[in-house]
Amino acid sequence: MDMLEYIYLTLLNAFALPATRSMVIGWSWLYTLAAPEEEREARRAEILSDLHEQINDCQEEGLGTVAIAIRVFLRFLWGVPSDIVWAVGFLPATLAQNLTGASEAIKRPDTLKLLAPWLAVLTVLNGGVIASDDGWPTVLALNVGMVVALGYLWKQHLSWVRRIFYFWCGFAAFALIGFLVFMTIQYRLYQMPNFYPGLLALLSVGLAMAVADKSVRGRLFKGRWRPVVVCWVVIATTSLTTASLFEDGLVILLAVWTYAALIILAYVMLFGMIFIAALGWYGGLRASAAGMRLMAVGIQRFF
Amino acid sequence: MRRKVGSLLPIERSILEAAIYLQRRHIYEFHGFGMAKEIKEQKEARLLIGHGTLYRALGRLEKQGFLLSRWEDPVVAAEHNRPRRKFYELTAHGSAVGTRLLTTPTESMPSVWGAWNPSS
Numbered sequence: 279m280d281m282l283e284y285i286y287l288t289l290l291n292a293f294a295l296p297a298t299r300s301m302v303i304g305w306s307w308l309y310t311l312a313a314p315e316e317e318r319e320a321r322r323a324e325i326l327s328d329l330h331e332q333i334n335d336c337q338e339e340g341l342g343t344v345a346i347a348i349r350v351f352l353r354f355l356w357g358v359p360s361d362i363v364w365a366v367g368f369l370p371a372t373l374a375q376n377l378t379g380a381s382e383a384i385k386r387p388d389t390l391k392l393l394a395p396w397l398a399v400l401t402v403l404n405g406g407v408i409a410s411d412d413g414w415p416t417v418l419a420l421n422v423g424m425v426v427a428l429g430y431l432w433k434q435h436l437s438w439v440r441r442i443f444y445f446w447c448g449f450a451a452f453a454l455i456g457f458l459v460f461m462t463i464q465y466r467l468y469q470m471p472n473f474y475p476g477l478l479a480l481l482s483v484g485l486a487m488a489v490a491d492k493s494v495r496g497r498l499f500k501g502r503w504r505p506v507v508v509c510w511v512v513i514a515t516t517s518l519t520t521a522s523l524f525e526d527g528l529v530i531l532l533a534v535w536t537y538a539a540l541i542i543l544a545y546v547m548l549f550g551m552i553f554i555a556a557l558g559w560y561g562g563l564r565a566s567a568a569g570m571r572l573m574a575v576g577i578q579r580f581f
Numbered sequence: 582m583r584r585k586v587g588s589l590l591p592i593e594r595s596i597l598e599a600a601i602y603l604q605r606r607h608i609y610e611f612h613g614f615g616m617a618k619e620i621k622e623q624k625e626a627r628l629l630i631g632h633g634t635l636y637r638a639l640g641r642l643e644k645q646g647f648l649l650s651r652w653e654d655p656v657v658a659a660e661h662n663r664p665r666r667k668f669y670e671l672t673a674h675g676s677a678v679g680t681r682l683l684t685t686p687t688e689s690m691p692s693v694w695g696a697w698n699p700s701s
Binding site: 306320321332334355 | 613617629633636664667
């Protein structure tokens with residue numbers, strides 16, 4: 279075991295569980311903001327208690343800190359959609375009305391025509407900011423731009439466009455999975471010179487794909503476009519901010535998060551292949567689930 | 582998932598059934614994590630239910646009158662050096678419905694309100 283591996287394993291064992299615990303508590307703080315004070319504090323306290331009980335229970339079973347962190351993380355992940363639905367129920371009525379009114383305005387064809395190109399441009403810019411010298415994150419960003427543009431064309435009900443759209447979604451999904459599997463098996467993730475920007479590009483591209491794909495199918499926020507745009511702006515802003523943080527040298531903490539996330543991914547890929555679909559959903563690959571099926575058809579027809 | 586009036590979601594059904602099993606073992610109160618563990622054992626699942634799913638379902642069952650809740654005495658929690666637990670227990674109606682669920686196949690599940698409807 280060389281020095282880098284030793285440091286990595288030491289940091290992972292030291293920070294994996296506290297980092298995961300902080301993430302769960304932080305998320306419970308965030309999504310309960312919209313709730314009335316009594317319900318907000320009750321939910322936060324209940325989550326804190328549950329977290330304590332689960333960690334204690336796992337420790338009594340004799341599990342290691344990384345294994346406990348994985349279990350806590352997965353349990354947290356599965357509950358996020360329900361958390362969001364619970365929180366949305368507390369949105370003020372006026373906000374709901376504003377969202378409805380805005381969505382009606384954005385659904386007009388001329389508004390959609392303006393929206394799709396801007397999404398494509400923002401996607402390319404996002405990828406360009408975090409691009410490395412070898413250019414492949416930019417290629418992925420351009421890929422997303424094409425997906426978004428094709429998504430808009432798909433709304434024109436052209437069957438060949440839909441075929442291309444799903445083909446590209448499926449291809450990008452397979453490329454993402456194949457890349458992560460290959461690099462994990464080769465155990466060379468941390469040796470990549472552009473590892474952090476590359477990972478950030480993959481994550482932001484995946485999320486952007488999910489938002490774009492579901493938005494053009496009207497399944498994100500039930501067709502209300504304004505939250506879709508807000509969601510995408512948050513993704514892009516977070517990516518830009520995190521990219522600058524990397525350059526400013528906050529490497530240790532973010533490195534631990536990255537290693538923990540990748541180790542979790544490696545574990546579920548090695549020991550639970552079925553979780554790939556669930557993780558892929560959160561990484562934006564669920565948007566391409568139909569594309570994976572259609573890709574097989576596409577290959578037959580195009581090649 | 583949009584529910585039909587008078588029906589329970591699968592997670593809610595699982596919670597009521599698990600609560601009945603706990604009652605039969607003379608455990609009349611449970612907290613969230615304890616319920617998650619019980620459901621995992623009953624269903625022979627690989628993972629525990631997510632926080633959001635579980636506590637949302639518990640909240641709905643409490644609003645519908647199937648469960649009652651109370652917070653643990655803070656002194657007791659402090660003695661055990663842990664956060665306060667929130668305990669749930671079945672109401673009489675919840676117990677009756679849970680018992681009926683255990684003997685009723687999912688496909689032919691009767692209305693869980695029966696002669697009692699809290700909105701009436």
